[in-house]
Amino acid sequence: MNTLVPVIAVDGPSGVGKGTLCQALANHFNWHLLDSGAIYRVLALLALNHHIALNDELQLTQLALNLPLTFDTHHGEVKVLLNGVDVSKDIRTEETGGAASKVASLNQVRAALLQRQRDFRQLPGLIADGRDMGTVVFTDAPVKIFLDASPHSRAERRMKQLQDKQKHAKFAEILQEITARDERDRNRAVAPLKPATDALIIDTTSLSIQDVFNQSITYINEKLAL
Ligand code: DC
Numbered sequence: 460m461n462t463l464v465p466v467i468a469v470d471g472p473s474g475v476g477k478g479t480l481c482q483a484l485a486n487h488f489n490w491h492l493l494d495s496g497a498i499y500r501v502l503a504l505l506a507l508n509h510h511i512a513l514n515d516e517l518q519l520t521q522l523a524l525n526l527p528l529t530f531d532t533h534h535g536e537v538k539v540l541l542n543g544v545d546v547s548k549d550i551r552t553e554e555t556g557g558a559a560s561k562v563a564s565l566n567q568v569r570a571a572l573l574q575r576q577r578d579f580r581q582l583p584g585l586i587a588d589g590r591d592m593g594t595v596v597f598t599d600a601p602v603k604i605f606l607d608a609s610p611h612s613r614a615e616r617r618m619k620q621l622q623d624k625q626k627h628a629k630f631a632e633i634l635q636e637i638t639a640r641d642e643r644d645r646n647r648a649v650a651p652l653k654p655a656t657d658a659l660i661i662d663t664t665s666l667s668i669q670d671v672f673n674q675s676i677t678y679i680n681e682k683l684a685l
Contacts, residue, residue, distance in 0.1 A: 465584040466599075467679060468592035471606035472641050472652060473556065474613030476663050476671055480606065481588040483672050484679075486535055488586070493579040494530075495589035495596070496559065497539050498572055500550035501528050503558035505541065513561040516568065523571035553636050560640045563590075564647040590644055593655035602682045604675055605654035608664040610638050 467484060471477050478494070485492040502523055503513070511518050531538040539547045549555065562568055569591075576596050579585055587596065593603035614634040621628040644652040654660050659678050663671050679685070 464580045464582055465601055465683060466580060466587055466592075466597045467584070467602040467604065468587050468589075468597050468600040468655070468658075469604045469606065470590055470592050470594070470652065470654065470658070472590075472608075472613065472637075472644065474617045474637055475606040475608045476616070476668060477588050477606055479668055480604075480671055480675060481586045482535075483668075484675065485586045487676070488584060490584035490586050491579055491581055492532075492537065493576060493585060493587045493589075493592075494537065494539075495576055495587065495592065497530070497550060498526070498528065498575065499559040499563045500555050501539060501541055501546065502526060502568070502572075503555050503562050504546060504550050506562060507555070507558055513558055514565070516565045519562050519565060520567040520571050523568050526572075526575070553633075557636060557640060560643050564643060564649070566649045569595075569650055590652040591650040593658050594653065595650045598655075602679050603655045603658035604678070605658040605660045606663050606671070607654075607660060608662060610634060610641065612664045613637055 469477050469481050469484075481492060481494070484490070502519065505511075505522055505526075506513060506519060511522070527542045529540045531540055538545050539550060573596065576587075579587070580597070587600070589596070593600055593605070611634065614630060614637050617633050617637065618628055618630055661671060661674055
């Protein structure tokens, strides 16, 4: 592990605004960005496409060890490529998110993806977005932030995102999906979603994106003595 490279670990449940915050932080500092959820989503997409059961730990671990996945960054926009094919949109569906949460509950799968995530730790620094960035993957990160928000407000944000993309969605279904995914992510035996003991917890329920960014920047500057 390259402990000389600073990491800002940002964890939290789905729909809490992590992705937006992490992208803004990566732009602000001009650091690398790890979207760890995208890795689990790509694995889940492969499993769905190849009809591999989402609890088949052996096969999924083999797939995880050889995942033909690359991130392609152009003008601040990140494309997720699977076997060279752009799957950025396919991995964002509710189905893939739910499946990602299932494959992510498997111990061997998580172990197989650990080094791949740590390899993102490159100079000048890394913004790491996920569920266990501060508790497992980068335990020595000098800055750890945990975003949380009520399931209702997260479902509302998700609805808005879908509506912006002209996609039809039912609020009750989104809320149920978010609650089920939370339940699984928070209660799994391995690397459950929880704040690191040394994390700053920000409740984003009634905060704007700008508020969350400002609070984070103030904290980061203090921690890194910038
Ligand atoms: O952040 P996301 O919604 O793209 O993540 C999809 C799923 O992947 C999430 O429900 C749980 C899992 N995940 C995880 O277990 N650990 C991570 N570091 C990131 C995501």
